Amino acid sequence: MRTFFYLIFLICITFYSISAQKTHFALQSEIGDFNRASAFALSPEGFFFVCDIGNSQVLKLDSLGNILNTAGGYGWNSGGLTTPVDVIAEAVYVLVADEENNKINKYDKNLNLASSFSKRETVYAEAIFGYPLSVAVSTLGDLYVLDGENNRVVYYSFFGDYKGNFGGFNSGFYTLNRPGKLAALKNSIAVLDGTELVFFDLFGNFIKKSELDQKYHSVKLNEGVITLTSEDQILRAPDNGNPEFIPVKINFKADDSENESRPGFVDSIISGDNLYILTENTILIFRKEGY
Secondary structure: OHHHHHHHHHHHHHHHHHHHHOEEEEEEEEEOOOOOEEEEEEOOOOOEEEEEHHHOEEEEEOOOOOEEEEEEOEOOOOOOEOOEEEEEEOOOEEEEEEOOOOEEEEEEOOOOEEEEEOOOOOOOHHHOOOOEEEEEEOOOOOEEEEEOOOOEEEEEOOOOOEEEEEOOOOOOOOOOOOEEEEEEOOOEEEEEEOOEEEEEEOOOOEEEEEEOOOOOOEEEEEOOEEEEEOOOOEEEEEOOOOOOOEEOOEEOOOOOOOOOOOOOOOEEEEEOOEEEEEOOOOEEEEEEEEO
């Protein structure tokens, strides 16, 4: 019986891999006009939230690119932002990592500031994070912050109580070297570290690492699909506990075989049959073709 279920699992994985390789995404449109975007998120309701470092803002856009709300603007107070580098959008709140301000801002879905979370001044050194590079919330509701100052991940309860840290120089089996971004998967935390994707369980125990073909600067999970984004390539894999990444085939236009004029990629999300790619200035919208 165990062998039977294992065979079914292998068939499903093989079918996913073959289907993904026979499909491509064709450019349909682009929206937005950003100064220097650094990250984006797609809410369950279908709204985009974009970090724009160039304007020290986070913006909420609809699917047509209309700006519905903004928050931030350069400043060092609780409402201001200096370098918003990462954003996640849940059903009722939005979290933004502000690197140089050493804080995580929490907004409601209309970008009204609800609270500002910082551990810079705490007396307990293990709970401190500085220059946050990325933020995520696990399926258990815990908050994970990529601590750029100490090259580690620090995590807290939903209410901000310190629970632990991992990936630092004295924290166990694996030490992060140059972490860039993290994402909360179904049962694990994935951290981009140089040319490696490192997996920890939700309590910070090292699981494994995967060697990548180049340095990727974004890792995202949406609707059970993980995407990795580099300057010129996107990889995808199902969040199945043992992801095997394959390149996403992208067509900018029918006669653009070399894609010589393509903009550099910043971030990416797959949602249903759509692929959304963030560049520094726009969101490119692609539609799946093939099967």
